[in-house]
Amino acid sequence: MHSVKLTIEGTYWDSQIYSGELVLFDAEGGIHRIEWRDVIDQMAERNASIQTALRVAFSDSDLFYNPKVRKILCDPIIESPIKKQLKELATLAITANQLEWSSHWKTESSPFPFLPIDTDIYYHHILAGGDEGLFSVPKSRATAGKLFGKSLFKHHDARFFQIRASDRFTAVAAAAGDDGLFEFAFSRADEDVLNKSRRLAERSCSACDWAFQSVMGWTTEGAFFASFKDEKDPTTKRSIRSFDRIVEPSEMFGEEMSISSSPRIVWGCREKVYRISNHQIDVANYSPRSAKSKKNAESKEVGKLFTQRGKFDLNFDASTAIATGTAPFGTVLEFDDRLVVLRSDGVVDVFDGEPVHWRVFPRSDHYSNQLHIIYDDRLEVISFVHDYFVDQSEKLSGFVRGSGPQSSESV
Numbered sequence: 109m110h111s112v113k114l115t116i117e118g119t120y121w122d123s124q125i126y127s128g129e130l131v132l133f134d135a136e137g138g139i140h141r142i143e144w145r146d147v148i149d150q151m152a153e154r155n156a157s158i159q160t161a162l163r164v165a166f167s168d169s170d171l172f173y174n175p176k177v178r179k180i181l182c183d184p185i186i187e188s189p190i191k192k193q194l195k196e197l198a199t200l201a202i203t204a205n206q207l208e209w210s211s212h213w214k215t216e217s218s219p220f221p222f223l224p225i226d227t228d229i230y231y232h233h234i235l236a237g238g239d240e241g242l243f244s245v246p247k248s249r250a251t252a253g254k255l256f257g258k259s260l261f262k263h264h265d266a267r268f269f270q271i272r273a274s275d276r277f278t279a280v281a282a283a284a285g286d287d288g289l290f291e292f293a294f295s296r297a298d299e300d301v302l303n304k305s306r307r308l309a310e311r312s313c314s315a316c317d318w319a320f321q322s323v324m325g326w327t328t329e330g331a332f333f334a335s336f337k338d339e340k341d342p343t344t345k346r347s348i349r350s351f352d353r354i355v356e357p358s359e360m361f362g363e364e365m366s367i368s369s370s371p372r373i374v375w376g377c378r379e380k381v382y383r384i385s386n387h388q389i390d391v392a393n394y395s396p397r398s399a400k401s402k403k404n405a406e407s408k409e410v411g412k413l414f415t416q417r418g419k420f421d422l423n424f425d426a427s428t429a430i431a432t433g434t435a436p437f438g439t440v441l442e443f444d445d446r447l448v449v450l451r452s453d454g455v456v457d458v459f460d461g462e463p464v465h466w467r468v469f470p471r472s473d474h475y476s477n478q479l480h481i482i483y484d485d486r487l488e489v490i491s492f493v494h495d496y497f498v499d500q501s502e503k504l505s506g507f508v509r510g511s512g513p514q515s516s517e518s519v
Contacts, residue, residue, distance in 0.1 A: 109191070109494040110198035111449075111457060112165045116487045117205040122465050123480045123487055125472070126229040126247075126519045128167075132487065135223060143212040147204070150212075161193035165491040169477040172496040173436075173509045181496070194493045219245045219260050229519070230273040230280065231296055237268025242282060242292075244301055263292065263302040269314045272323075275471040277349060281308075281316045281323045289313040289325040289334060308334040309354055317377040317434065317470070320396045321349050324376045328430060331357050331374035333381075335413065337397040352397065357383065360392050360414045373427065377434035377470050378507035381414065384426045389439075389450070391417040391504045418504055420450075435468040436476050436509040437492035442466065447481060452506035453494045472519045476509065 120140075122133040128145040148167040152159035164171050171177055181187055206213050220243055224236035234247045242264040266284040273280045273294070280292045280302060288310045292302040311332055313325035321336040333355035338347045357374045360381050373384040376394065383390040392414045431442040438451040447466060449457040464482040469475045479490040500508045 109194060109453075109497070112161075112194070112197050112491040112493060114166060114202045114204070114489040114491070116489070117203065117485065118487070119485060120464075120482050120487050121223065122227055123467065123482060124227055124229050124234075125469060125475045125478065125480075127232070131229065131234075131247075133218065133224065133227065137218045139216050139218050140206070141214045141216070142209060147209055147212050151202075158193045158197050160190060161197040161493075164496070165194070165197060165477070165493055166489065168474060169491075170473045178496075187497075191497075198493075225268065226270045228271045228273050228280070230294060231278075231301075233301055235271050235273070235280065235302075237271050237282060239267050241265045242268050242271070242302070259299055261300050261302070263300070264290070264305060266290075270316055272317050273471060274318050276318075277321060281318060281325075283313040283316040283325055285314055286312050289316055289323065289332075291323065308351075311354075315375065315431070317375070319376055319378055319381075319394050322352075322394070322396070324381070326373075326375045326432075328373055333360060333376075333394075335397070355413065360394075361390055362392075362414070362416055373429055373432065375432045375434070380434055380439075380507045382432070382434070382439060384429060386425055386427050387422045388419055389422065389426065390419045393417050420454075420504055422450075422456075424448075433466075433468045434507055435470050435479070435492075436506050437479075437495045438506040440466070440468060440479065447479075449479065449492070450505045451492065451494060452498045452503040454505075455494070459488075459490070469519075470507070474519065 119134060120132045121135045124131045125144060128143070130142040130144040132140040145167050148162060152162045155162060172181055181190065220236045222238050222240045225238040228235045229247060232247050233244050236243050241262050243260060243262050245260045266287040268282050268284050270283040271280060278294045280294055282290045282292065284290055289308045291306055291308050293304040295301055295303060308323060309325060309332055312327050314327045316323055316325045321338065323334045325332055325334065335352040335355050336349050337352045339350050341348045361383055375382055379393050381392045381394055394414055397413060426441055429441040429443060433440040438449050441448045445460065445462055447459040447463060451457060459481060461483055464484060466479065466481045468479055477492050477495065481488045481490065495506065495509065
């Protein structure tokens with residue numbers, strides 16, 4: 109089943125989609141807010157024959173991941189027309205611009221005094237990191253047509269390359285290059301929402317992501333896993349998250365790597381950890397260590413953090429990848445001249461051209477099936493619809509949708 113594409117014309121630098129809005133950052137100091145759910149509903153109403161496909165592709169990806177809905181979707185009488193709609197949608201060239209969506213499009217000046225390297229939106233706050241440090245500003249549907257509140261906070265002076273908010277622990281992980289990997293507790297009760305920080309590792313880190321209660325950090329030269337565990341607070345008997353240790357790739361993949369061996373790209377998200385070795389990718393599963401598993405750790409298997417899931421071969425050399433990402437629909441590899449998506453159904457999609465920026469949304473409830481690719485003159489919103497029909501427990505590429513407790517924040 110082919111992916112679906114919606115192209116938005118214009119020159120942009122970064123994108124976020126959150127709580128029914130598409131937020132676009134441009135390189136000239138402008139931020140554009142698009143009422144995403146409204147424009148998709150409008151498109152669906154104008155195209156009644158494929159309205160369900162439009163909605164599940166672009167605004168309601170969580171629908172077909174719902175266990176009860178998935179059971180209904182297995183009914184051939186239901187499945188057939190849905191797949192027919194999705195296939196028809198994939199053949200259409202959908203294009204939009206600011207003029208066409210003018211009634212749903214607002215533009216404001218950026219509150220950040222720099223061009224962010226990375227952004228995130230968390231509990232209605234925009235987070236931005238770059239050469240000048242880590243900042244946040246309240247995102248508001250404020251009066252007088254203003255998009256943002258007045259309070260711009262600086263939380264750290266380091267240069268930040270990537271920001272990843274947790275879907276479970278009200279915290280933000282941030283990769284700060286040679287300064288290491290940081291974690292910031294997010295406090296919704298304070299104006300300074302990221303006022304408590306700790307360094308998880310003093311190792312070079314240009315990218316990071318959450319693996320349930322733990323955080324993984326990596327560069328193209330190496331990786332590490334900041335492992336956390338759940339323990340019982342003796343006074344309250346409640347489960348608390350506590351730091352365990354730093355785990356090396358050799359433990360993740362169950363083997364010792366030779367000192368003379370060339371660096372291998374390792375990354376991960378949720379339960380999946382990947383390692384590139386030329387024309388092959390190894391896959392391991394991470395199992396969080398809980399107080400219950402610790403109590404029952406008489407079995408060596410129970411106490412293991414990582415188990416080997418398998419590997420898949422590639423018909424190209426992936427060792428030259430410069431960036432990676434993981435979503436339910438598969439894993440993304442960036443090269444100098446293209447993006448490659450290794451899909452959860454075994455299909456490989458290639459998007460030619462050098463991107464300005466790209467991102468996936470693993471924390472999102474409604475948009476986790478989307479890949480945003482920004483080129484010089486457009487944003488392409490790629491929606492992957494195949495994963496709805498994939499056995500989530502069996503797939504190697506892409507994390508299991510719905511694995512682990514979700515945040516109360518729906519995005």
